[in-house]
Amino acid sequence: TMSNWLPIHKALLDIVCLNLPSPACAQMYRSELLYTGPADDACSQGMRMCDPQSPLILYISRMVPSADKGRFIAWGRVFSGSMKARARARIMGPNYRHGGSEDLQLKIVPRVVLLVGRRQESVESVPAGNVCGLTGIDQFIVKTATLSDSEDAFPVNQIGLSASPVMRCAVEPVRPDDLPRLLEHLRELSLQDNHVTIRIEESGQLQVAATGEQHMNNSLRLLRYDLASDLAMSVSEPVVCYRETVTRATAQDCTSRSPDELSWLSMRAEPLGRDVTHAIDQRVITPQDDVFARAEALSLALGWPVATARKVWAFGPDAVGSNLIVDASTSSRLQLVKDEIVAGFEWVTKEGVLCEEPMRGVAFSVLDSSLDGNAVQRAGGQIIPTARRVMYSAQYLSGPRLMEPVLLVELRGPEHTHADVMAAISRRRARVVEQEQRDGTPMFVMRVYLPVAESLGFNEEMSRISEDHVFAQSVFDHWEVVDGDPLVDGPLRRDVIAPLRTGKGLPAAIPPLDRYLDSHRMGRGTCTIAASESPIP
Numbered sequence: 001t002m003s004n005w006l007p008i009h010k011a012l013l014d015i016v017c018l019n020l021p022s023p024a025c026a027q028m029y030r031s032e033l034l035y036t037g038p039a040d041d042a043c044s045q046g047m048r049m050c051d052p053q054s055p056l057i058l059y060i061s062r063m064v065p066s067a068d069k070g071r072f073i074a075w076g077r078v079f080s081g082s083m084k085a086r087a088r089a090r091i092m093g094p095n096y097r098h099g100g101s102e103d104l105q106l107k108i109v110p111r112v113v114l115l116v117g118r119r120q121e122s123v124e125s126v127p128a129g130n131v132c133g134l135t136g137i138d139q140f141i142v143k144t145a146t147l148s149d150s151e152d153a154f155p156v157n158q159i160g161l162s163a164s165p166v167m168r169c170a171v172e173p174v175r176p177d178d179l180p181r182l183l184e185h186l187r188e189l190s191l192q193d194n195h196v197t198i199r200i201e202e203s204g205q206l207q208v209a210a211t212g213e214q215h216m217n218n219s220l221r222l223l224r225y226d227l228a229s230d231l232a233m234s235v236s237e238p239v240v241c242y243r244e245t246v247t248r249a250t251a252q253d254c255t256s257r258s259p260d261e262l263s264w265l266s267m268r269a270e271p272l273g274r275d276v277t278h279a280i281d282q283r284v285i286t287p288q289d290d291v292f293a294r295a296e297a298l299s300l301a302l303g304w305p306v307a308t309a310r311k312v313w314a315f316g317p318d319a320v321g322s323n324l325i326v327d328a329s330t331s332s333r334l335q336l337v338k339d340e341i342v343a344g345f346e347w348v349t350k351e352g353v354l355c356e357e358p359m360r361g362v363a364f365s366v367l368d369s370s371l372d373g374n375a376v377q378r379a380g381g382q383i384i385p386t387a388r389r390v391m392y393s394a395q396y397l398s399g400p401r402l403m404e405p406v407l408l409v410e411l412r413g414p415e416h417t418h419a420d421v422m423a424a425i426s427r428r429r430a431r432v433v434e435q436e437q438r439d440g441t442p443m444f445v446m447r448v449y450l451p452v453a454e455s456l457g458f459n460e461e462m463s464r465i466s467e468d469h470v471f472a473q474s475v476f477d478h479w480e481v482v483d484g485d486p487l488v489d490g491p492l493r494r495d496v497i498a499p500l501r502t503g504k505g506l507p508a509a510i511p512p513l514d515r516y517l518d519s520h521r522m523g524r525g526t527c528t529i530a531a532s533e534s535p536i537p
Helices: 008-019 023-034 042-049 176-192 213-227 274-281 291-302 333-350 380-396 415-426 458-466 491-503
Strands: 057-065 072-080 082-084 087-092 104-109 111-116 119-123 125-127 131-135 145-148 167-173 197-200 206-210 233-235 243-246 253-257 264-271 312-316 323-327 362-372 400-414 431-437 443-451 471-481 519-521 528-530
Touching: 023 042, 023 072, 042 057, 042 072, 057 176, 072 111, 072 176, 111 125, 167 176, 167 213, 176 197, 176 206, 176 213, 206 213, 213 233, 213 458, 243 264, 253 362, 253 380, 264 380, 274 291, 291 312, 312 333, 323 333, 333 362, 333 380, 362 380, 400 415, 400 458, 400 491, 415 431, 415 443, 415 458, 443 471, 458 471
Parallel strands: 323 362, 362 528
Antiparallel strands: 057 072, 057 145, 072 131, 082 125, 087 104, 087 145, 111 119, 111 131, 167 206, 167 233, 197 206, 243 400, 253 264, 253 519, 264 362, 312 323, 400 443, 400 471, 431 443
């Protein structure tokens, strides 16, 4: 048989050995891309040389279920130093910043194991260049982390996921008393699969997001029949994840007053463009980049003055998303409320004005402000909601649009099914990108762009019309602007936006502009600090 003639495990091992570089070779040129610290420190040099005597740098890339139900083995690669059992290590999570204490844990690693098939073999030490599993620290890690024994170590760059969550559904226990257990099982699900995202809405609703229909079905099956088999739960129908964006720069400065009307902020919004947005997604442009090099790139791409491009305050949402906020004012006074404005920016980019979907590809520029002289009157309670309102008004006046996720689907099948396949994809707003006939065979290969909203039941339809002769393979490809103006009554507003809003417990109608915009001004001024209320000119 084929398995005896060409065993798959031997073939795969030979492919890896013959085609992939060894860690000692690969880390010579990969370390500068992986390590976020300076290139001349001890940890960076240890990673570059794959030195087992240097300070420890170990990156946890995934969590593997262990034999103990509900527990996980942290699996990762040792880039520098040696991982020893019962050693004390600094666990740096995704939100850790060098020199800070957020998302930092100092723990002892009880046991180091090698994963050999289904078995686990305990070892005392694993040197640089090898992979290993760590037990007893799973409760301190959320998906990924960097471990080190040096206080001077910087974390390793987070691995970018190959696909974005494009579909979500709501999950709730039948019995309210089971909510804590369901939360724990959802945490286990997200640890097992890095592509699953768990989110708790402000209303308390639990949402599971996945990369597609099949991925969602597999994740829910794992949750229902394995992780939470003893727990009764209800699951809603899957809903597509959208993004909100803008299509043009704001024509005028948008201004909003604080709740006490003693301060005001003025901003504009503009699209980042496909190239810059894609560069941020691919981590070509990151918050950790050199300020001057990043400013040059943004200035060339967006036409910003270099001085303005150097004053990018934050990326968002979650400090890494594909939206920017920049200080475009001529005064340094805004530094007094920078943290509050950035907090409002995080809020806005997580929940846009149209239907509280995350934003994508939008740059907000802070142009002008007047701040009350009393520090209490310009605290977070006044500035954060003001920043949110003015950014919503800027989005409102910049041609807001919805973006939908689009899959790249590859279809393979016999020629006699071609006509039926074309008829099926034409009914689903799909667009043919490429098709070819395999020479010497009666087979065709077709690649199409298929909106996720139209992909529900697509595989089943292909199997039915072709009698299982057509094979479909899909992967997330890009985000695309949905046809239609969401601010004008029409199918987009009735069939997409209204259900999204009501599903989140919001009114079906988009709030009016005057809820956020107090006035707009054509000119720009400078930030001022007033002893009392500053009227908007």
